[in-house]
Amino acid sequence: MKNHLIKSVIVAFFFTCMSLDIFAQKNQAFIQGEELTFRVSFGFLNAAEAKMLIQPKIETKNERPTYKIDVLGQTLGVFKLFKVNDNWGSYLDTTKIIPYESYRHIEEGNYRKHERVTFDHRNKNAHVRLYDRENKEVIDAKDYKIPSNVQDIVSGFYLLRTMELKKLKKGDIVSIKGFFDKEIYNLRLVYGGKASIDTKLGKMETFIFSPIMPKNKLFRGEQPVTVWVTDDENKIPVKIKAKLLVGSLDMDITEAKGLRNN
Numbered sequence: 001m002k003n004h005l006i007k008s009v010i011v012a013f014f015f016t017c018m019s020l021d022i023f024a025q026k027n028q029a030f031i032q033g034e035e036l037t038f039r040v041s042f043g044f045l046n047a048a049e050a051k052m053l054i055q056p057k058i059e060t061k062n063e064r065p066t067y068k069i070d071v072l073g074q075t076l077g078v079f080k081l082f083k084v085n086d087n088w089g090s091y092l093d094t095t096k097i098i099p100y101e102s103y104r105h106i107e108e109g110n111y112r113k114h115e116r117v118t119f120d121h122r123n124k125n126a127h128v129r130l131y132d133r134e135n136k137e138v139i140d141a142k143d144y145k146i147p148s149n150v151q152d153i154v155s156g157f158y159l160l161r162t163m164e165l166k167k168l169k170k171g172d173i174v175s176i177k178g179f180f181d182k183e184i185y186n187l188r189l190v191y192g193g194k195a196s197i198d199t200k201l202g203k204m205e206t207f208i209f210s211p212i213m214p215k216n217k218l219f220r221g222e223q224p225v226t227v228w229v230t231d232d233e234n235k236i237p238v239k240i241k242a243k244l245l246v247g248s249l250d251m252d253i254t255e256a257k258g259l260r261n262n
Helices: 002-018 077-082 155-160
Strands: 035-042 045-054 059-061 064-075 084-093 099-108 111-120 125-131 138-145 173-180 183-199 202-212 225-230 237-243 248-257
Touching: 059 084, 064 155, 084 155, 183 225, 183 237, 202 237
Parallel strands: none
Antiparallel strands: 035 045, 035 248, 045 064, 059 064, 064 084, 084 099, 099 111, 111 125, 125 138, 173 183, 183 202, 202 225, 225 237, 237 248
16 A cells, blocks of 8 residues: 555656646756655655656667656665565657657566557657566557647656746646546646745755646545745756645655756
8 A cells, every 4th residue: 555655646746747838948957867866755754765867878769869767766664565666767858858758667566567658749649568577578559649749757847847937926727738557637737836945955945836636545635746846947846745545745855966057
């Protein structure tokens, strides 16, 4: 159960980031080699560690330069009993900030899932391939119609960081369509204003966002997840809080390396 909750707050966080699709501009916020580390806690317990990595080498997809981005999650301490070791990734066009391929490698207890999605934005198609437990043989493949320039669960976060957030007014609601787990999501996000918060990196001025989420069996309320993003040139997330039916999960930044803007 706990491992599912940890994964849910991370998914909710990326859905938050996918919800923005206004004020996009040239990327001045991140570059290859960046590494962000977070502590995920459940109550007073450190439950997991998450990392967001932009690999140092620029990769080529569709004859275009891309960032290869990996999001890694592992359980810690007593939560290691649940054996969570997940890798979510995306190949992101360095200029257009759209994904050409995404992947998930999920290891949770005895459960395994290996999936790759190839995005054809011109023809509005997503080709989804599911692999066996050893990630060697394709066991299922299917095509899905998608909107133009749709975001995946990882790429949406980096899209957020290219946007001019200062133009938002408290209470503004913006939306976008994202593709995740073989479905198109109509996502809405409420801008909650600004706040100064204490983090492991020091006191930070931040923007506050909350996704409007459908009723489910994990979260409490219509806006159970809150995300704080720095009001600076890097626009990195420094805190995420999720209100669960029982207790809450917090995701706090502990280290940031290779930032584009120092």
